[in-house]
Amino acid sequence: xxxxxxxxxxxxxxxxxxxxxxxxxxxxxxxxxxxxxxxxxxxxxxxxxxxxxxxxxxxxxxxxxxxxxxxxxxxxxxxxxxxxxxxxxxxxxxx
Amino acid sequence: xxxxxxxxxxxxxxxxxxxxxxxxxxxxxxxxxxxxxxxxxxxxxxxxxxxxxxxxxxxxxxxxxxxxxxxxxxxxxxxxxxxxxxxxxxxxxxx
Amino acid sequence: xxxxxxxxxxxxxxxxxxxxxxxxxxxxxxxxxxxxxxxxxxxxxxxxxxxxxxxxxxxxxxxxxxxxxxxxxxxxxxxxxxxxxxxxxxxxxxx
Amino acid sequence: xxxxxxxxxxxxxxxxxxxxxxxxxxxxxxxxxxxxxxxxxxxxxxxxxxxxxxxxxxxxxxxxxxxxxxxxxxxxxxxxxxxxxxxxxxxxxxx
Amino acid sequence: xxxxxxxxxxxxxxxxxxxxxxxxxxxxxxxxxxxxxxxxxxxxxxxxxxxxxxxxxxxxxxxxxxxxxxxxxxxxxxxxxxxxxxxxxxxxxxx
Numbered sequence: 263x264x265x266x267x268x269x270x271x272x273x274x275x276x277x278x279x280x281x282x283x284x285x286x287x288x289x290x291x292x293x294x295x296x297x298x299x300x301x302x303x304x305x306x307x308x309x310x311x312x313x314x315x316x317x318x319x320x321x322x323x324x325x326x327x328x329x330x331x332x333x334x335x336x337x338x339x340x341x342x343x344x345x346x347x348x349x350x351x352x353x354x355x356x357x
Numbered sequence: 358x359x360x361x362x363x364x365x366x367x368x369x370x371x372x373x374x375x376x377x378x379x380x381x382x383x384x385x386x387x388x389x390x391x392x393x394x395x396x397x398x399x400x401x402x403x404x405x406x407x408x409x410x411x412x413x414x415x416x417x418x419x420x421x422x423x424x425x426x427x428x429x430x431x432x433x434x435x436x437x438x439x440x441x442x443x444x445x446x447x448x449x450x451x452x
Numbered sequence: 453x454x455x456x457x458x459x460x461x462x463x464x465x466x467x468x469x470x471x472x473x474x475x476x477x478x479x480x481x482x483x484x485x486x487x488x489x490x491x492x493x494x495x496x497x498x499x500x501x502x503x504x505x506x507x508x509x510x511x512x513x514x515x516x517x518x519x520x521x522x523x524x525x526x527x528x529x530x531x532x533x534x535x536x537x538x539x540x541x542x543x544x545x546x547x
Numbered sequence: 548x549x550x551x552x553x554x555x556x557x558x559x560x561x562x563x564x565x566x567x568x569x570x571x572x573x574x575x576x577x578x579x580x581x582x583x584x585x586x587x588x589x590x591x592x593x594x595x596x597x598x599x600x601x602x603x604x605x606x607x608x609x610x611x612x613x614x615x616x617x618x619x620x621x622x623x624x625x626x627x628x629x630x631x632x633x634x635x636x637x638x639x640x641x642x
Numbered sequence: 643x644x645x646x647x648x649x650x651x652x653x654x655x656x657x658x659x660x661x662x663x664x665x666x667x668x669x670x671x672x673x674x675x676x677x678x679x680x681x682x683x684x685x686x687x688x689x690x691x692x693x694x695x696x697x698x699x700x701x702x703x704x705x706x707x708x709x710x711x712x713x714x715x716x717x718x719x720x721x722x723x724x725x726x727x728x729x730x731x732x733x734x735x736x737x
Contacts, residue, residue, distance in 0.1 A: 263571075263589040263623060265557075269389075270444035272360075274413060277437035278403055278423050286358075286413070286437075288444055290389060294554075294575060294587045302389045304358040304413055308563055308620075318559060318571070318589055323418045323513070323608045323703070324622035328563050331620075335403075335426075335436045337419035338358060341620045342562035342571075349555035349573055364484075365539035367455075369508060372532035373498055373518050381453075381508070381532075383539055385484060397484045399453040399508055418513045418608070418703070430498075430521075430531045432514035433453060459674075460729035462645075464698060467722035468688055468708050476643075476698070476722075478729055480674060492674045494643040494698055513608070513703045525688075525711075525721045527704035528643055548666075548684040548718055550652075579649075579670060579682045593658055593715075603654060603666070603684055608703045609717035613658050616715075626715045627657035627666075634650035634668055 263318040264303075265344065266291045268311050272304055280334045287311060287340065289319060296347070296354045305338035306331055316355055318342040358413040359398075360439065361386045363406050367399055375429045382406060382435065384414060391442070391449045400433040401426055411450055413437040453508040454493075455534065456481045458501050462494055470524045477501060477530065479509060486537070486544045495528035496521055506545055508532040548603040549588075550629065551576045553596050557589055565619045572596060572625065574604060581632070581639045590623035591616055601640055603627040643698040644683075645724065646671045648691050652684055660714045667691060667720065669699060676727070676734045685718040686711055696735055698722040 270288035274281075284306045291301040296316075305319045308328040317340045319325075325339040326332055347355040365383035369376075379401045386396040391411075400414045403423040412435045414420075420434040421427055442450040460478035464471075474496045481491040486506075495509045498518040507530045509515075515529040516522055537545040555573035559566075569591045576586040581601075590604045593613040602625045604610075610624040611617055632640040650668035654661075664686045671681040676696075685699045688708040697720045699705075705719040706712055727735040 263621070265589060270442065270449070272413070272442045273440045274437035275440050276404055277413075280422065281436060288389070288442070290444075293585065294573070300388065304360060309561055318557070318562075320620045320622045322622055324611060324620050326419060326422070327565065327611070327618060327620035333422060335415045335419050335422040335434060336358070337415045337417055339620060341566060342559035345558045345560050347555065347557045347573070354555070365537065365544070367508070367537045368535045369532035370535050371499055372508075375517065376531060383484070383537070395483065399455060417511075421514060421517070428517060430510045430514050430517040430529060431453070432510045432512055460727065460734070462698070462727045463725045464722035465725050466689055467698075470707065471721060478674070478727070490673065494645060512701075516704060516707070523707060525700045525704050525707035525719060526643070527700045527702055548716070550684060578680065579668070594656055603652070603657075605715045605717045606702075607717055609706060609715050612660065612706070612713060612715040624715060626661060627654035630653045630655050632650065632652045632668070639650070 263320050264291055266317055266319060268313050268315050268317060278335055289317060294349055303338045305340045306336050307340045309340055309343055311340050311343055316344040318344060358415050359386055361412055361414060363408050363410050363412060373430055389444055398433045400435050401431050402435045404435055404438055406435050406438055411439040413439060453510050454481055456507055456509060458503050458505050458507060468525055484539055493528045495530050496526050497530045499530055499533055501530050501533055506534040508534060548605050549576055551602055551604060553598050553600050553602060563620055579634055588623045590625045591621050592625045594625055594628055596625050596628055601629040603629060643700050644671055646697055646699060648693050648695050648697060658715055674729055683718045685720050686716050687720045689720055689723055691720050691723055696724040698724060
């Protein structure tokens with residue numbers, strides 16, 4: 263999984279019918295120190311994430327393994343909200 | 358999903374028979390600020406997108422989860438046309 | 453899909469038996485302006501492409517959705533020969 | 548598979564129910580000489596890896612082929628702890 | 643598929659049971675001119691490749707389509723040993 267910060271929202275009214283009712287969030291990928299990178303992804307939200315939260319997202323076919331996204335044309339899903347994250351014995355992030 | 362701007366079209370008469378009748382669009386990936394990047398992809402259009410529109414596309418096996426692309430050798434599909442897109446509380450894009 | 457120019461061939465006599473009889477082509481990826489990039493891929497040819505032709509190829513599991521490559525350990529397949537390709541209203545390529 | 552060093556842990560209490568009980572480790576990818584790179588991944592631990600250990604991890608749909616991760620929205624799994632690793636006749640790493 | 647040179651071996655005694663008995667090789671990716679790049683992958687050997695040989699490997703779910711790797715948490719498999727490889731009419735490599 264990759265880590266990112268939810269930074270925005272996206273509205274798409276004309277879309278593949280299978281995606282009806284899904285919430286699309288803009289997630290900016292963060293580096294190992296918790297800083298923003300230039301990369302982002304639009305992910306379906308399976309856990310009720312809010313703007314500013316640090317999240318884990320799964321990509322590719324694994325993004326279709328939640329109940330919400332099963333058999334949908336979805337290649338990125340937020341599947342966890344991060345509480346704490348430690349690297350090299352130091353706390354990088356606490357919610 | 359990734360975001361891109363539809364910038365072109367592509368015609369291929371000699372192709373895998375399973376791809377017969379599909380519309381191929383050239384999609385230039387855009388960054389988190391809405392600017393063009395150097396990356397592009399050729400995607401099958403599942404939603405009737407037009408030149409200049411900002412779209413969401415799904416890649417990999419997820420690109421085969423629309424009715425149009427099921428079981429086809431397609432690894433990128435446009436599955437949504439973007440109406441609005443906000444990042445950090447600011448509107449990056451309005452259709 | 454990605455676009456590339458067929459630049460070479462590859463022979464492998466000792467290979468996974470499931471790949472017996474397949475033609476392997478070296479495909480150099482091209483950028484949005486039609487110029488060569490440093491990236492390349494070895495792809496199975498499903499459409500009878502020749503050296504110098506501009507082709508579309510599918511990657512990952514989608515590369516196993518042609519009749520030729522079904523259930524084979526193949527992660528890149530040429531599934532279309534490009535006739536014309538337009539970007540921003542200008543013709544980038546005509547066969 | 549890619550090689551990485553386990554450098555941290557991650558706690559997520561609000562997550563996709565299918566991921567309940569899994570241990571999430573932060574794995575920093577290492578280069579061919581065993582040095583740290585800037586890339587990292589959050590992987591599910593299927594083998595009981597500890598902080599500091601060098602591990603192999605599988606990505607994408609292959610990350611769902613362990614007993615622990617089957618049919619879960621997981622795109623990275625640690626599936627081996629590295630004992631020794633040799634490149635060009637020299638030992639890069641011994642546990 | 644990508645091309646690489648087998649440069650090393652890797653031993654992992656504590657691993658996912660499904661991977662028991664597999665040979666792990668360190669493969670350095672090579673560029674279109676046959677030169678080494680900084681990228682490498684650890685791949686399962688399905689064809690009996692030796693150190694120094696130039697090989698083709700498949701990634702992702704396609705890496706699970708050999709008899710050896712079926713339904714295993716393996717995302718890279720060597721599925722061919724390269725005999726010759728030509729680019730732009732010139733022989734880049736002969737075994």
